[in-house]
Amino acid sequence: MNTFRSNTLLDVKNIRKSFGDIPVLDGVNIELRRNEFVSLLGVSGSGKSTLFNIISGLLEPDEGKIFIEGADYTGKTGRVSYMYQKDLLLPWKKIIDNVSLPLVVRGESKKAAREKVAGYFKTFGLEGFEYKYPFQLSGGMRQRAALLRTWLFSRDIMLLDEPFGSLDAITKFKMQEWLTNVLSSIEASVLLITHDIEEAVFLSDRIYIMSDRPATIKEEIKINLARPRSRDIVTTGEFNAYKKHIYGLLL
Amino acid sequence: MKKLANTGNKLLPWALFIVLTSFWQLVSETDEFIGRLLPSPVDIITTFFRELPVIIPHGVVTLNEALTGFGASIVLALLLAVMMDAFEPLYKALYPLILVSQTVPLIALAPLFLLWFGFGQLPKILIVMLMCFFPVLVSLLDGFKSVDSDLLNLMRSMGAGRVAIFRIVKFPGAMMSFFSGVRIAATYSIMGAVISEWVGGSRGLGVYMIKVKNSFAYDKMFAAILLVVALSMAMFKLTDVVQNMAMPWYRLQQRNTGE
Ligand SMILES: Nc1ncnc2c1ncn2[C@@H]1O[C@H](COP(=O)(O)OP(=O)(O)OP(=O)(O)O)[C@@H](O)[C@H]1O
Ligand SMILES: [Mg+2]
DSSP, rough: OHHHHHEEEEEEEEEEEEEETTEEEEEEEEEEEEOOOOEEETTSSSSHHHHHHHTTTSSSEEEEEEEEEEOOOOOOOOSSSHHHOOOOTTTTSSSHHHHHHHHHHHTOOOOHHHHHHHHTTTTTOOOOOOOOOOOGGOOOHHHHHHHHHHHHHHHSSEEEEEETTTSSSHHHHHHHHHHHHHHHHSOOOOEESSHHHHHHHHSEEEEEEESSSBBBEEEEEOOOOOOOOOGGGGGSSHHHHHHHHHHHHHH | OHOOOOOHHHHHHHHHHHHHHHHHHHHHHHHHHHHSSOOOOOHHHHHHHHHHHHHHHHHHHHHHHHHHHHHHHHHHHHEEEEHHHHHHHHHHHHHHHHHTTTSSSSHHHHHHHHHHHHHSHHHHHHHHHHHHHHHHHHHHHHHHHHHHHHHHHHHHHTTHHHHIIIIIHHHHHHHHHHHHHHHHHHHHHHHHHHHHHHHHHHHSSHHHHHHHHTTTTTHHHHHHHHHHHHHHHHHHHHHHHHHHHHHHHHHHHHHHHHH
């Protein structure tokens, strides 16, 4: 019992949610352990973002509970960090101030926040962009800044909702590699939503496959690929076997 | 190549302006009757500088009314917009009324205002306020509403309260829209003051215009119009300067995409 508690950071228990008379989530169970990378794969409209809204406390479930380190966080905001497909950087703030946002929301001064966040720019490959405005950065760089902001808010539980969904294929590819590198040098537990099977297999320790609406978890797949992972693994037989299996489940 | 096209674009309106005023000059000079009703550009400029000592004190009065009314309307619009954004019922109740009220011909109200508030500067300032208030208020409200709802959700997910969300996201996010409203108000402000002076009063450009019109001194009339245009453009420019100071990132972005 105790070992289970200390291992499970986030416990999503039997979540149900309907909008009007349309059931969207039909008893979803998910777990996230410390420093784990877990993906949620499901087709469009299956209720993935709805689930994230519930985990982040923005939305109340009709039934079920969200536990974080054993405590009930159902309907409570401010505990987990949430990153959207859009970078949602404030165009009027320099990158360093955008990244400082979570600290400022917690009541720190702009100056103190800047001092605290400046040290992480290097790790996130954003060195030299501190005093630029968002429009001066490429889409990929903006997503890096958004990810740093997300991580600074809550490094232990990060919800990433298709963070690379709006990037072109090449940039997306580079960002996935970049993300595995960054995550190997920082502490973070990540729950990722994606449509992209290859992205899920490449990045994850575990993958949950969601069914069509109303969504349940169809299957949980453990990805036993050694880390650190490089791009080369996507052509290995092991990798392709995972892909093939998941395609079978989704189609 | 592109740069050349750019300078071309800037020169084009000037070229047209010169062509039109030359034509005007020609027409006014060739026919004496037309010349009396429509003084030539050269006459207007000469009169303008000759009359300057007379016009300027009137201009100061008008500018004073315009600036006071403009400033007061911005302050009031800001206060009301913030309140309406904070209280949804207030917004729902007032917004339709505000839109309808914009169709009221304010000029028709000017004589009443004079009756109610006397012949001093107060009724003029009130007219200017009425004219400037609505564009600023509506642009602010629309600005608040147009802020990306995902951005608001992101702030909420961070545990930010309503005040913090307003201060960090909504208010700065509405600046763009706000300034477009202020720019409209700026151009209205001088006009509003002049029009309210037409109705009655002892000083101001509007009063001066009525006086010279009654003595058939059309060149002086045009000299006054010239000053009205100059003052309106100055108000417009002032708004731009303030906007550039308030939104340095925007100017940078404009400059970048303009190249
Ligand atoms: N606030 C809401 N009110 C009513 N219906 C909603 C609301 N939010 C989501 N829905 C509906 O719930 C379903 C699931 O939406 P959701 O955004 O969670 O899907 P998703 O899996 O994230 O899809 P995508 O992959 O396209 O982002 C959709 O049919 C959507 O129309
Ligand atoms: Mg979604």
